[in-house]
Amino acid sequence: MDCNCSEYHCPVDTTLNMIGGKYKALILWHLIDNTLRFGELRKLIPQATPKMMTQQLRELEEDHLINRTVYPVVPPKVEYSLSELGNSIRPILEAMYYWGTDYLTQNGLKASCSMKFPL
Amino acid sequence: MDCNCSEYHCPVDTTLNMIGGKYKALILWHLIDNTLRFGELRKLIPQATPKMMTQQLRELEEDHLINRTVYPVVPPKVEYSLSELGNSIRPILEAMYYWGTDYLTQNGLKASCSMKFPL
DNA sequence: CCGTATCCCGTGCGATACTG
């Protein structure tokens, strides 16, 4: 993988390997300027089953894109937030958001789902 | 899919549905400022089998992101290029490229694979 | 509340061979 450019690596492919997972970009998007709990993320992305949500969150954590904070209380409380590295992904997500919004409006469809950026 | 935000659509998800395919972003990336033939794309992305390459190209064409031009000659000659819509994706791909490059260099790895943008 | 554990099915996708 990674473009197999001998010992060199392809930047675009590298980025995709980090945020290309099924719900990763969406999760990161929702975490911009937000600290969210597991259940809150599930409500924002209902199509992700708990198993998938856990898996994607774990991978994002392993790649140091998000922070996972466990509060030792009963009932359990776990919060997810962007790490510094995760925050650096922001320009990509914003570019995706803007393009998607343009595309939708030009096709007569309504854009929504967390309005972080006023147009 | 598409965030199931009632009749509204999620821009980020919309974008991902267009360029989230296995080799789509990579193909679009290579097509920036370039018109390429099937075989040339295969050399640039050798990990994509002919079947996958065809599939991804067809989907990109259906989504009007690329143009497919067939020259009725022997031997066959087919050229792929970015459409206007495909070209509008450029900021996203560039953001991915820059982030990937930063990430690689900060981890002591060498970035390469088509140097379109001098840093 | 925040997950993990199992089961299991569809399909994505690689390998290989063939064609106009």
Added chain:
DNA sequence: CAGTATCGCACGGGATACGG
């Protein structure tokens, strides 16, 4: 050269149930 056709299987990922 630029693809199709066929086979086959790993695995992504859904559904459901359970656990600390």
